[in-house]
Amino acid sequence: NAGVTQTPKFQVLKTGQSMTLQCAQDMNHNSMYWYRQDPGMGLRLIYYSASEGTTDKGEVPNGYNVSRLNKREFSLRLESAAPSQTSVYFCASSETRGFSPLHFGNGTRLTVT
Amino acid sequence: AQKITQTQPGMFVQEKEAVTLDCTYDTSDQSYGLFWYKQPSSGEMIFLIYQGSYDEQNATEGRYSLNFQKARKSANLVISASQLGDSAMYFCAMRERRDDKIIFGKGTRLHILP
Numbered sequence: 001n002a003g004v005t006q007t008p009k010f011q012v013l014k015t016g017q018s019m020t021l022q023c024a025q026d027m028n029h030n031s032m033y034w035y036r037q038d039p040g041m042g043l044r045l046i047y048y049s050a051s052e053g054t055t056d057k058g059e060v061p062n063g064y065n066v067s068r069l070n071k072r073e074f075s076l077r078l079e080s081a082a083p084s085q086t087s088v089y090f091c092a093s094s095e096t097r098g099f100s101p102l103h104f105g106n107g108t109r110l111t112v113t
Numbered sequence: 114a115q116k117i118t119q120t121q122p123g124m125f126v127q128e129k130e131a132v133t134l135d136c137t138y139d140t141s142d143q144s145y146g147l148f149w150y151k152q153p154s155s156g157e158m159i160f161l162i163y164q165g166s167y168d169e170q171n172a173t174e175g176r177y178s179l180n181f182q183k184a185r186k187s188a189n190l191v192i193s194a195s196q197l198g199d200s201a202m203y204f205c206a207m208r209e210r211r212d213d214k215i216i217f218g219k220g221t222r223l224h225i226l227p
Contacts, residue, residue, distance in 0.1 A: 035217070040122070040219065042219035043206075043217040045217075099165055102206075102215060106157060
């Protein structure tokens with residue numbers, strides 16, 4: 001089982017460039033999440049989607065957009081990258097019923113110069 | 114507002130000793146879940162243990178247990194008989210039932226000394 005797949009694994013952007021981080025899960029989960037991880041800050045929630053067709057802002061949504069393309073896929077877009085968006089990005093998914101744990105992708109290391 | 118606080122940025126513990134990692138939380142929801150994750154230096158996130166707000170008994174999973182004190186809003190992770198492989202970052206997280214949002218604390222870096 002692939003679980004949660006994120007692409008790319010590494011990316012370097014120049015300030016002002018745009019890019020989309022892709023995430024797909026094959027566990028038939030309803031809920032999907034995007035986090036960023038920075039040293040000393042833990043994981044901070046950017047956006048999440050509790051079900052297909054819905055998205056909600058998390059703790060740090062500014063500078064990002066998301067699309068829940070279908071039940072499997074949840075993409076994160078940086079329209080105009082800034083150095084402050086240099087981070088490791090994690091996608092995760094979960095069942096909505098009860099309190100199921102998150103299943104994480106392997107992360108994308110993004111550097112904005 | 115939903116909030117998770119981990120007050121120990123780093124800890125050093127001798128191998129084979131027990132260790133407690135602190136986590137306090139704040140929520141106005143009556144129904145919520147608390148989770149602990151481990152992140153080794155390789156970077157992947159590993160789920161360790163879960164506690165529901167209505168669970169009367171503390172959760173246990175092998176060497177991991179969760180010391181849940183609801184009135185104090187704390188959910189400390191206890192690792193018994195620590196091993197060198199326990200050296201990692203540990204994150205506490207909370208999920209509220211009402212909106213499905215899951216937030217994390219800033220983490221504790223645990224170092225196990227031989």
